[in-house]
């Protein structure tokens with residue numbers, strides 16, 4: 001998929017497995033698994049010598065991930081609709097409370113005009129929606145040069161600069 | 163009042179550029195209607211019944227005369243020469259063309275104003291006591307904290323897509339004039355036993371379809387923790403507030419579903435992770451912002467004036483006005499003046515461009531260039547010397563701004579209703595007109611005394627009908643406009659929700675029914691009782707009986723059963 005990672009446009013071969021209901025499913029490398037699948041199969045998956053990735057949405061409680069973080073190089077956060085803001089809190093908690101340093105990838109309905117907020121919450125990688133221009137999207141990171149409040153980026157409350 | 167520095171100005175300027183780009187993309191067909199919707203909503207731009215409506219933020223209701231002049235200019239240049247002050251201490255333009263909105267925002271930015279977060283599921287404009295800074299019963303001026311909250315909440319990256327809109331109010335006085343118990347978060351400045359000033363935190367109040375009085379989740383919060391505690395509350399809400407049903411999505415439902423104890427536990431748990439970090443508020447910052455809200459240089463001899471008392475005795479019109487439209491000031495010889503936007507025949511809260519310009523000049527002449535928007539859709543000149551009151555009254559009268567009805571029956575709160583709003587069941591402005599026509603005798607109004615009538619055109623309750631002494635709610639029955647009345651609500655210290663009077667009534671009867679309610683009050687009142695006091699003492703029955711008398715036919719039907 002086409003992604004913007006750390007402010008660069010690139011392609012990678014991670015594939016999101018949205019649902020796995022087939023008992024005969026054979027896991028492939030570079031699959032972003034649903035968290036529920038990972039929970040059931042992490043023992044087997046960890047035997048393989050690869051990087052591991054999962055995705056979650058707002059229905060999962062962030063705290064459930066805490067004992068898995070060491071093994072995960074990507075956590076994809078789903079934004080099923082622009083209105084669903086729960087994954088912003090996932091990102092903040094993973095970065096600020098658990099100091100998670102792997103990749104946080106926004107997937108789903110990732111709108112250009114929301115990427116500035118996502119970035120500030122600690123999301124560093126964005127799935128580019130089919131048919132949308134990644135160059136245009138990159139520009140939106142520069143919409144604002146001033147940030148009032150601290151978040152998961154390196155911003156401090158603006159008053160400390162005054 | 164607060165002045166922008168380079169940082170603040172940059173943010174509003176960049177916002178204008180961003181919205182200009184978004185509007186251009188939409189007009190060029192690069193953004194669909196559906197994609198543009200959330201973007202315009204984040205800028206206070208609704209598409210209404212007949213035209214777009216642009217809501218402009220007036221942080222905690224405070225305006226400079228220069229800003230008010232700009233609002234007049236905008237109504238003249240881009241709209242139909244008037245604007246509407248809302249119950250949220252904001253202002254709304256009802257007829258701007260979409261293409262001109264980026265220009266309007268640029269004009270606003272030139273006087274340190276914006277439309278950021280005036281709609282959408284975000285933290286909205288923080289509201290406050292309309293008499294902040296001058297009230298006698300004030301412990302501390304709440305506005306510096308409103309400004310600190312404004313900055314923290316502006317483009318908050320985590321809380322820009324909440325389950326629903328989110329409203330915070332701050333009060334610093336003994337009387338609650340900011341309705342803190344019916345806000346998502348209400349903050350009250352109080353002193354603890356050790357003599358320190360901090361916040362009492364109330365969460366989960368609100369009106370709308372399921373009205374609640376807020377829960378007191380923290381009796382005392384130290385000032386340094388203000389932002390971390392707010393962040394903890396918002397995080398719990400953002401994660402666990404309902405998103406499946408917009409009528410169940412406000413924080414009041416979450417608080418009620420979890421129960422006050424469990425909700426509080428979750429907030430405190432979240433807070434324990436963030437309270438000692440970067441979110442801790444510096445005392446230095448509080449003091450910096452406080453320096454913007456210092457008092458003007460008052461005249462020590464202002465109370466020496468004797469002309470005020472004499473004129474009050476000799477001029478009936480003037481004394482009617484001073485009885486209703488003045489508010490006590492903590493400095494002797496000064497008054498706060500309420501400019502009535504409730505003249506008969508005018509939609510409550512509307513002001514023309516000429517009136518706005520006029521008030522701006524009067525603010526410069528008599529009140530240090532400041533104007534405050536009230537929750538009741540009037541304006542205040544907060545610092546007027548008593549020696550100037552008569553001249554001010556004369557000048558206000560010239561532009562129909564001196565109706566002596568503040569707090570009285572005709573000082574109604576009224577949402578835009580069917581005339582503008584696409585969600586409305588029924589009109590509210592025509593009802594205001596009907597009431598004004600029936601009750602046009604100023605002596606009668608003064609005799610009836612304090613009475614808060616609040617009207618909403620649908621269950622969303624923008625007119626706060628639940629907390630009106632008399633509440634009026636528009637409903638639709640068989641495609642006809644009907645009105646449901648409630649009695650005994652209040653949004654103040656004694657906050658409570660009104661009780662339903664009975665079946666809804668037809669449009670033509672609303673003013674008559676109010677007349678009947680008032681006749682019961684006049685018969686039953688004791689001493690100095692207000693309508694609300696009498697109601698609380700005698701209960702709803704006598705009012706019910708007068709409005710819905712049992713007809714003999716019905717009694718017969720009963721007997722036959």
Ligand code: SF4
Pocket residue numbers: 577578579580583584585586587618619620621622623624625
């Ligand atoms: S109460 Fe209803 S009719 Fe009135 S402004 Fe709000 S949504 Fe519109």
